[in-house]
Amino acid sequence: MPDLPPELPPAGIAGASIDDTPVVTAARTPPPVSGGTLLALREGGRAAVSDSDRDRIVVVDFDANSVVANIAFEAGTEPGRLVEDGAGRVHALLRGTGELVSIDVTAHRVLARRKACDAPRGLVYEPSSDRLLVACLEGSLVELPAAGGPVARVTELDSDLRDVTFVGDQLVVTRFRSAELLYLDENRQIARRVKVPGAGDGFDPSVAWRSIATADGMLAIAHQRSFSGRVEVSGSGGTSSAGVTPTDVDAGSSAPASGGTAGTNTGEAGAGVDPGFAQPAVPDQNGYGSAITPCGSVVQGTLSLVAADGSIQAGPNLDRAVLPVDVAMTSTYVAVVFAGSHAGGVGVYTRGDFFAAPATNCLALRRVSPFDEAVAVAFEPENGKLLVQRREPAELYVLDADGYDSGHPIELGGGSVFDTGHDIFHSDSGAGIACASCHPEGTEDGRVWHFSDVGTRRTQPLDVGLAGTAPFHWDGELADFSELMEHIFVDRMGGPFESSAREQALEEYVYALPRRPARRDANDAAAQRGKLLFESAATGCSTCHSGPNFSSGGFGDIGKGPALQVPSLIAVSARAPYMHDGCAATLLDRFDPACGGSTHGDVSTLSADDLADLVAYLESL
Numbered sequence: 001m002p003d004l005p006p007e008l009p010p011a012g013i014a015g016a017s018i019d020d021t022p023v024v025t026a027a028r029t030p031p032p033v034s035g036g037t038l039l040a041l042r043e044g045g046r047a048a049v050s051d052s053d054r055d056r057i058v059v060v061d062f063d064a065n066s067v068v069a070n071i072a073f074e075a076g077t078e079p080g081r082l083v084e085d086g087a088g089r090v091h092a093l094l095r096g097t098g099e100l101v102s103i104d105v106t107a108h109r110v111l112a113r114r115k116a117c118d119a120p121r122g123l124v125y126e127p128s129s130d131r132l133l134v135a136c137l138e139g140s141l142v143e144l145p146a147a148g149g150p151v152a153r154v155t156e157l158d159s160d161l162r163d164v165t166f167v168g169d170q171l172v173v174t175r176f177r178s179a180e181l182l183y184l185d186e187n188r189q190i191a192r193r194v195k196v197p198g199a200g201d202g203f204d205p206s207v208a209w210r211s212i213a214t215a216d217g218m219l220a221i222a223h224q225r226s227f228s229g230r231v232e233v234s235g236s237g238g239t240s241s242a243g244v245t246p247t248d249v250d251a252g253s254s255a256p257a258s259g260g261t262a263g264t265n266t267g268e269a270g271a272g273v274d275p276g277f278a279q280p281a282v283p284d285q286n287g288y289g290s291a292i293t294p295c296g297s298v299v300q301g302t303l304s305l306v307a308a309d310g311s312i313q314a315g316p317n318l319d320r321a322v323l324p325v326d327v328a329m330t331s332t333y334v335a336v337v338f339a340g341s342h343a344g345g346v347g348v349y350t351r352g353d354f355f356a357a358p359a360t361n362c363l364a365l366r367r368v369s370p371f372d373e374a375v376a377v378a379f380e381p382e383n384g385k386l387l388v389q390r391r392e393p394a395e396l397y398v399l400d401a402d403g404y405d406s407g408h409p410i411e412l413g414g415g416s417v418f419d420t421g422h423d424i425f426h427s428d429s430g431a432g433i434a435c436a437s438c439h440p441e442g443t444e445d446g447r448v449w450h451f452s453d454v455g456t457r458r459t460q461p462l463d464v465g466l467a468g469t470a471p472f473h474w475d476g477e478l479a480d481f482s483e484l485m486e487h488i489f490v491d492r493m494g495g496p497f498e499s500s501a502r503e504q505a506l507e508e509y510v511y512a513l514p515r516r517p518a519r520r521d522a523n524d525a526a527a528q529r530g531k532l533l534f535e536s537a538a539t540g541c542s543t544c545h546s547g548p549n550f551s552s553g554g555f556g557d558i559g560k561g562p563a564l565q566v567p568s569l570i571a572v573s574a575r576a577p578y579m580h581d582g583c584a585a586t587l588l589d590r591f592d593p594a595c596g597g598s599t600h601g602d603v604s605t606l607s608a609d610d611l612a613d614l615v616a617y618l619e620s621l
């Protein structure tokens with residue numbers, strides 16, 4: 001097991017460094033990292049790789065060390081999750097076009113492209129029906145015959161669906177931001193909802209990036225845990241982001257390199273436990289994270305394991321596990337991809353060690369260098385080789401199961417897609433956190449944070465077209481993007497000062513983030529009735545929620561305290577809970593008096609049916 005010395009960026013002391021690395025702009029803005037784009041084929045020795053950045057699917061023969069097929073799609077197709085059916089056909093989701101593509105990986109040709117839904121995210125093959133099941137972000141589960149033909153069934157479940165898998169014979173669909181599991185019955189109805197459990201350390205499960213079925217009939221979920229307590233942000237005056245005490249510095253400086261021995265091991269883990277376990281995760285006391293305290297950031301990366309009987313085991317917090325976007329598991333090993341970790345993005349652990357100690361503990365990063373920009377992992381079924389996909393440069397590594405390197409990567413070709421804005425957005429700022437930790441895939445984390453200065457604040461979405469909408473934040477206290485960089489990236493996230501060219505690259509990247517689709521068709525009759533109500537003088541909704549983004553861009557006083565920035569309503573149905581303090585769990589709850597009621601647009605004359613129409617309209621935006 002390689003335990004390489006980490007190359008940590010310098011401690012996140014604001015003002016300590018300036019990053020003026022020249023800006024590189026990709027020919028086409030690369031899509032946000034989503035992970036989980038690698039499939040080891042059953043036959044052995046071959047893998048299919050979705051290259052979301054280069055709009056292609058590559059078939060690799062890793063026994064022969066070569067690319068055997070390069071199946072290209074038009075720009076913006078964004079191939080995603082892949083699955084193999086009973087007949088050996090490979091099917092992949094095209095996130096950009098909403099299609100399912102079926103491929104003959106022997107003849108290297110596309111058999112069919114079929115529309116599944118607007119935003120397909122998860123994919124599984126069901127042998128008993130010979131169907132492919134597609135989980136869609138908009139909320140539906142779409143079934144298509146594996147052999148070809150039209151959509152066989154659509155079931156509406158809930159918004160924000162992510163992966164779909166079988167745990168034993170149970171069909172389980174995960175939800176992305178809430179890290180919730182939906183257990184479906186034989187009629188595809190939701191029989192039970194289970195939230196991935198917390199670790200009992202003040203961190204709540206959030207953002208379930210990737211869930212896979214393991215060979216031994218379990219469900220492994222790579223997800224984040226986010227701090228639910230009060231986040232001290234008093235450092236926004238420009239002092240150190242890492243408000244660590246000298247003791248922390250001592251402990252921390254040795255911990256990441258040595259696997260958390262000297263001074264950091266609480267001994268809680270007990271005999272026989274990997275010495276990589278350090279102290280329980282402690283969020284940094286000033287800002288969003290720390291460059292030196294292990295697991296000192298407000299967002300942790302981890303893994304939970306669901307058994308066929310429904311029991312769930314929570315894994316430890318993984319130090320510097322920024323963006324845990326993929327996971328693979330054998331009976332012996334666990335591999336997790338950290339797409340945001342700079343100095344190596346794949347952690348390989350023994351399964352025994354991983355689940356041996358309390359979930360509250362911090363497991364030092366075991367990284368397999370140099371896989372920064374890794375986005376996917378898989379164990380190859382025949383002899384357990386570990387495959388690692390890197391997005392930039394496009395490469396596939398074939399390693400021994402324990403993560404030891406075994407030779408050179410297979411170059412997938414296709415040129416560089418490096419983009420400075422994309423890079424800053426997804427990289428560990430220095431304090432164990434990235435913009436994408438709270439804004440996964442350029443959106444929001446579904447969370448309500450508690451800040452020491454302004455109180456309760458729902459994370460705002462970035463995929464609503466933010467160009468020209470400054471000032472930023474609910475209070476509008478950040479006049480422009482460069483203030484956001486100073487007060488968030490430098491002060492709270494311990495990042496370096498970025499040169500103005502680099503800052504601008506990030507700003508442009510954020511403004512170009514792709515929008516989520518609406519949940520409901522705009523031509524839907526209820527939505528049309530709701531539109532009239534929304535635009536009526538009686539409700540007055542469109543006086544504040546106006547223009548193409550449904551925001552005047554100004555402040556609005558809705559009788560709930562000081563005036564706040566009017567939020568955009570683009571794809572609003574995808575991002576419960578609502579309002580700056582998350583007081584509305586559903587769109588209908590927004591009309592509750594406790595959450596604004598008729599001081600927020602006048603809904604006093606509306607019937608229950610009218611309100612339902614208004615909600616239908618909001619769902620169509």
Ligand code: HEC
Pocket residue numbers: 288298425433434435436437438439449454457458459460461462466469471472473474475484485488489493510565
């Ligand atoms: C710890 C989680 C977290 C991290 C990390 C984070 N954000 Fe945010 N972001 C939030 C929250 C919460 C808000 C709302 C804050 C408020 O109103 O006080 C927000 C608001 C924003 C807004 C304002 C949107 C609007 O409509 O006004 C932008 C822009 C933004 N974030 C971009 C970024 C960028 C760029 C980064 C990385 C440099 C980043 N965020 C890192 C949680 C986070």
Ligand code: HEC
Pocket residue numbers: 534539540541542543544545555556557558560563564565566567568569572577578579580581587590600601602603614618
């Ligand atoms: C006076 C300006 C104003 C009017 C009129 C108004 N809104 Fe709002 N709206 C706001 C502001 C400001 C917020 C954010 C308030 C908060 O978070 O506390 C908001 C928030 C929302 C949200 C939650 C968005 C999110 O991202 O969480 C929805 C949904 C919404 N409004 C719908 C409506 C509807 C429907 C109407 C008409 C019945 C309406 N609004 C009328 C200003 C207005």
